[in-house]
């Protein structure tokens with residue numbers, strides 16, 4: 001077991017242009033399951049390969065179990081890596097594949113047999129020991145690849161998208177197995193995926209990367225509830241958070257801060273959202289300024305028709321055109337559009353009778369509003 005620490009780690013590939021990994025600092029605590037997640041090309045694999053020693057860091061320090069390993073060759077770092085394509089030896093049986101690393105280390109025969117047997121039992125692949133990789137399904141091959149890493153009893157595991165070759169159902173069940181396995185072995189694990197749901201479900205720590213930089217690191221629910229910036233807010237959560245550009249009310253205009261969207265409703269009025277007193281306090285420096293409002297689809301619900309004679313539009317409501325209904329079983333996603341063409345998605349309890357083209361009224365829970373500075377990486381304001 002071991003802590004893995006990265007201090008200002010940077011990777012610039014020759015002729016690669018901008019840094020693939022840009023001054024990344026992060027700690028994978030001893031025994032943690034930490035997931036690096038981010039869009040394609042953000043530097044996840046490069047980071048992992050530098051920890052494994054397969055790629056040299058241009059700058060910064062990599063520390064494993066208290067030892068700086070920048071100049072330590074991969075085989076002496078005592079960590080095991082599982083790749084997306086498994087890379088099993090096709091001419092060897094599962095038994096030989098599992099025992100290969102131990103044979104290379106001249107481990108006694110009886111000890112190899114014992115450990116291979118134990119790992120096969122752990123992963124439920126005892127019946128497959130005499131088959132070759134070509135005679136296995138994708139999920140079985142994946143388990144053999146994990147087994148080959150476990151059998152070495154390394155200080156840490158590194159996984160690079162190990163589930164991406166599996167079909168959706170198998171991916172979900174295998175990810176639960178991986179999590180159960182980690183709960184049993186407690187081996188420090190650094191796991192890479194581009195799938196935010198996989199990251200949330202597996203990690204006790206999630207590290208969101210974009211353009212070679214760490215955008216936010218923390219427990220999954222912390223990241224979901226309190227995204228540090230607009231990128232993280234839009235990346236974590238399904239369907240993605242809705243963002244609406246607009247302007248915050250001026251000081252003294254209202255008692256609490258109000259937000260008026262640039263987007264408009266069917267009668268050409270702006271949407272208005274009101275913040276609580278506490279939220280307004282935090283927003284004070286931005287009064288009168290353009291900001292971006294964030295609303296998760298789950299924070300929107302279908303509202304009752306307004307009473308006759310009340311002002312139109314109501315605060316904290318959207319009146320929109322319903323474009324598409326996506327049934328999901330217990331819930332459904334309503335894909336709606338403002339009169340000015342912005343899409344707003346709501347995830348609501350399943351109900352019949354909603355017809356595309358109809359007008360829908362959605363209400364936002366004020367406590368679940370997010371606000372960001374303008375820009376792709378605009379900082380969270382609440």
Ligand SMILES: Nc1ncnc2c1ncn2[C@@H]1O[C@H](COP(=O)(O)OP(=O)(O)OP(=O)(O)O)[C@@H](O)[C@H]1O
Nearest residue numbers: 013015016020039040041042043044045046047194
């Ligand atoms: N050997 C290389 N030479 C030059 N550039 C590279 C090399 N390997 C990766 N890159 C670049 O570095 C950046 C980060 O790549 P990396 O493979 O780490 O991304 P990733 O986050 O793992 O993406 P994916 O989700 O697609 O696997 C990309 O812009 C990529 O094009």
Ligand SMILES: [Mg+2]
Nearest residue numbers: 044045046160
């Ligand atoms: Mg990758």
